[in-house]
Amino acid sequence: MVNFNNDFLVKEIKRRLSIINLIEGYTSIKKTGKGYVALCPFHDDHTPSMHVDEEKGLFHCFSCGAGGDMLGFYMRYNGLTFPEAVSDLAKRANITIEKSTPPVKGDSQTSNLFKLNSAVSGFYHRVLLESRKGGSARDYLEKRKIPSDVIEEFRLGYAPDGWDTLVKFLKKHNIPPSLAEKLGLVVKKQSGDGYYDRFRNRVIFPICNVEGKVIGFGGRRIKESDEPKYINSPESEIYHKRKNFYGLDSSKDHIRKNKRAIIVEGYTDFLSLFSAGIKNVVATLGTSLTRDHVVTLRRYTDRIVVVFDGDESGVKAAVRSLDIFLEEGLLPGVVILPEGSDPDSFLAEKGTEAFYKLIDEAPTLLDFYIDNTVNEYKNGAVTLNSGVKEIADVLVKVNDPILRSSYIRKTAEKLGLGENEVLSLVRRGKVHGQTGGVKTVKAHSNHEKLMLNILLTYPELSRVVAEEGWEGCVSNPDVMSILEEIIVKGVHDMSSLLLSFQGSAAQGLISEALMSSPGISDGGTASKMIMSCIKKLKLAKLDERLKSLRLSINDAVKNKDAELEKRLLTEYTDLRKQK
Ligand SMILES: [Zn+2]
Incomplete structure (x- = not known):
């Protein structure tokens, strides 16, 4: 290869x-x-x-x-x-790639992990189809109306009830259990030697990357009394739930052809839709939507509809995902299913046509958000003032000026306000970086970005930064992982650094830092500036801690917990001194 x-x-x-x-x-x-x-x-x-x-x-x-x-x-x-x-x-570029290039050492380890996952997925699949033990799992899939060609395409399987089914399989094939432990397939016994199976009496859903290689597994209980309902592989060298979707390897061509992608919340929802012939779908893996997810999906389309269950947590998840899409310049549609239903039960009760209708008529996530906030105001859950401010804070993030002004108009109409009142709040947000909380986050992120910017131009300052203890003060996880690559792993070459973040949202941060010149002419100034960044970030962290301590102290006073109050006060005074 x-x-x-x-x-x-x-x-x-x-x-x-x-x-x-x-x-x-x-x-x-x-x-x-x-x-x-x-x-x-x-x-x-x-x-x-x-x-x-x-x-x-x-x-x-x-x-x-x-x-x-x-x-x-x-x-x-x-x-x-x-x-x-x-x-x-x-x-x-006219470069012939040698087919015989030997894989480097790190790669052979990774390829062994893939091979093991593939073997295990084959094993569970055979147990489902061929063994007597697989009966209950077959019944479950039949009840969910998942046809055999879908079971085949997604290589669904069954992990039998028992502590050492997989352990024995590994032994028979001379596979070291320590390798399977790396993938979370088996767990080391707490006392004594040996390992036991992670997945027991569960329907198995192999999770593949976009190239179709198995990176992890999901397991759903068969016995309703088993807890939890779902068990997924833990994060591993090859499995990152924040970056991968379930099913994208099978659905990507359908998404391209349909020019639209539907996002659902789990693999069982995914398979219900796929089985009903709605194939331009992907599912998140027991985590809320991340920016990496959105970046991955927009390779195939920028028309996205997100489907959430009809309950309170569905509404909350919808609201949370809005920022991520806006950051990527996208405005997806959103479907909140009728109360109490999920995609599977909706399809069973109302049919495919009704589902398509929901998708076709889905309001944008921003419309949904505004309506939701307006309703909260009408129910008395929020005041007019805070409601309109909340909406203005979101509208600030809409990059397209035409779209933004149309939403400002809509908001004003719905709240019975003048357009100018909403507009001035949005403008104020744009100039001043909004209210207290948001402002600190913004200021943080500017110092974090400046630090990144300087380090990319002067990577030799890594040592100085490492000695300063930078880890505690960076909050943006993307900035954090880029800094780690530079400072800890010593990747100072720009091309290699970009390579480490291929296909991830972090690449945009690197290009931003490299293309906006901070106007520093020499290493001495750079060193001074980066120290001042760290200092400011540390101070901001300290302020945050002091603020939360003040709140906790107030609570302790209210609850008459003198001991806690004393302890918190000591920490508070120490921190004040530090500052
Ligand atoms: Zn752009």
């Missing part, structure tokens, strides 16, 4: 191809004084917001935050995985 983690190959592609020529093939691009600007194809762009730097080989859209190198652009635009993109661009 081709070794795609080959830094050299990627560098060679970048050396031979021009990012300007590549992007020119997809959108209009023109030269300005210093560089190039293009209409961003990743959001509805009216002014050229995408900047392209030929020398650095980077693009970045300062409106929607999309960014990266030519591979990142090509992957995202064409909806490809990294190996697919490398293979295409290598061809375009």
